Amino acid sequence: MAKKQTSTILESAVVKDGILSLNGVEMQQIIEKCEGCDRVVTHETGGKYCASYAQPAAKWGRKACNFATHVRAEVDTTGKVKVNPLKASKRAARGR
Ligand code: SF4
Incomplete structure (x- = not known):
């Protein structure tokens, strides 16, 4: 399970008309595929955002x-892209 990060990166973000922006860049919420990523941060409004990309x-x-x-x-051998979940032990080995 991904650890929860505080939203320190979003401390200077501004909410206007329901849209979060950071340094003038509109931040879009993460998508379902992002769930479980360690880069997900939760803003004080409850929205979940990516710490690395404005448009996940x-x-x-x-x-x-x-x-x-x-x-x-x-x-894979047919040239198709397969998405595999990383095991917790591999994530730990990468220092996360
Ligand atoms: S867009 Fe951000 S939160 Fe989503 S998977 Fe990529 S790094 Fe993780």
């Missing part, structure tokens, strides 16, 4: 997000 959905195009800590994309 854009990181999940044809492959898995290359910064994801909970899954890894692998290309």
Whole structure:
């Protein structure tokens, strides 16, 4: 299970008309595929955001997000991209 991070990175974020922005960049909430990633941070409004990307959905195009800590994309013999969850022991070995 991913550890919960405090939203220190979002401390200077501003909410206006229900939209969170950080340094003038609109922050979009994470998508379902991001659940379990260690980079997810929760804002005081309850919204979940990515600590690395303002638009997490854009990181999940044809492959898995290359910064994801909970899954890894692998290309199989047919050239298809497979997304595999990382085991907790592997995450621990990576120092997370
Ligand atoms: S690093 Fe990638 S998988 Fe993790 S929260 Fe950000 S966009 Fe989602």
